[in-house]
Amino acid sequence: MYDINSFFERLDWFYENHRLDHAENFMREQLKTAGEEGDYGAQLSIMNELMGFLRTQGRHQENLAQIEEALTLAGRLGLEGTLPYATTLLNAATGCRAAGELLKACEYYEKAIGIYEKQLGPDDYRLASLYNNMSILKSDLKDGPGALECLKKALAIVERQPGSRVEEAVTYTNLGLLYMNLGETKQADEASGKALAIFEDGYTEDPHYASALAARGEIEVKRGNLDAAEEAMDKEFHGKYDIWGGDVDPRAVAIARDNARKAGVEDVVRFEVADMRNFRREDTYGQLVTNPPYGERLLEKRE
Numbered sequence: 001m002y003d004i005n006s007f008f009e010r011l012d013w014f015y016e017n018h019r020l021d022h023a024e025n026f027m028r029e030q031l032k033t034a035g036e037e038g039d040y041g042a043q044l045s046i047m048n049e050l051m052g053f054l055r056t057q058g059r060h061q062e063n064l065a066q067i068e069e070a071l072t073l074a075g076r077l078g079l080e081g082t083l084p085y086a087t088t089l090l091n092a093a094t095g096c097r098a099a100g101e102l103l104k105a106c107e108y109y110e111k112a113i114g115i116y117e118k119q120l121g122p123d124d125y126r127l128a129s130l131y132n133n134m135s136i137l138k139s140d141l142k143d144g145p146g147a148l149e150c151l152k153k154a155l156a157i158v159e160r161q162p163g164s165r166v167e168e169a170v171t172y173t174n175l176g177l178l179y180m181n182l183g184e185t186k187q188a189d190e191a192s193g194k195a196l197a198i199f200e201d202g203y204t205e206d207p208h209y210a211s212a213l214a215a216r217g218e219i220e221v222k223r224g225n226l227d228a229a230e231e232a233m234d235k236e237f238h239g240k241y242d243i244w245g246g247d248v249d250p251r252a253v254a255i256a257r258d259n260a261r262k263a264g265v266e267d268v269v270r271f272e273v274a275d276m277r278n279f280r281r282e283d284t285y286g287q288l289v290t291n292p293p294y295g296e297r298l299l300e301k302r303e
Helices: 004-016 020-036 040-056 060-076 083-098 102-120 125-140 144-158 165-181 185-199 208-223 226-234 250-263
Strands: 243-247 269-273
Touching (some): 040 060, 040 083, 060 083, 083 102, 083 125, 083 250, 102 125, 125 165, 144 165, 165 185, 165 208, 243 250
Parallel strands (some): 243 269
């Protein structure tokens, strides 16, 4: 039986040591080895990793072909309706969205949601995250009502989670912005007010509070209440921000810029097409470097 844990450990080493050229060769070699050993489940796991790699490299046409291959293999293994299949669908949707194939991404998200609803139950936090992603995609497709429905479903789940008040406030902020974009200012005002009420009940140090204030200011401007908008903006942090985001993929940078605009923080975050290997900063204090995960890892036994 193929040792998938050893594969992940070795792959992580390549990433941690910035050996991306070796990482791709390693994945392709191990994909062949797993097939020769007849471990097709391991093959599917490796394909999911390769999908994420190709996406981050901006090689979208190659990735679309890899997505089709992975879904075909999952179908041949009889995995439809299972959580591993849903994970593959999520990674496929993320890849399709990055490639600009929004309708195909929507199709995959909807299939994954159907599996999650059956396999995880209505209160699982992962389902709320999926609905949030689906809401963003629906907005990109100019489907405001569809985006609103998904965000309401996400909120209903988050509200039932213990210790998730900040996540609830963030979702209310997003809901307020969406209502505003739909021209429903009363609902936008109510959602924004609920977000601020949560943050101001002991969570004003959370960085998302600034986004909620910015959203509130934007809503007040649209309502013509300039004094209230100025009051909201005055509560924001006025220190020195230097928040930078970079990616080698221009599409990923464009998506990040759009998400920052939707969150109301486009004025405090800088984006550029750049390679992390060339990242340099001279500041002495207050530096945080992170590479957040965007895909889902499949069948990692240690998890």
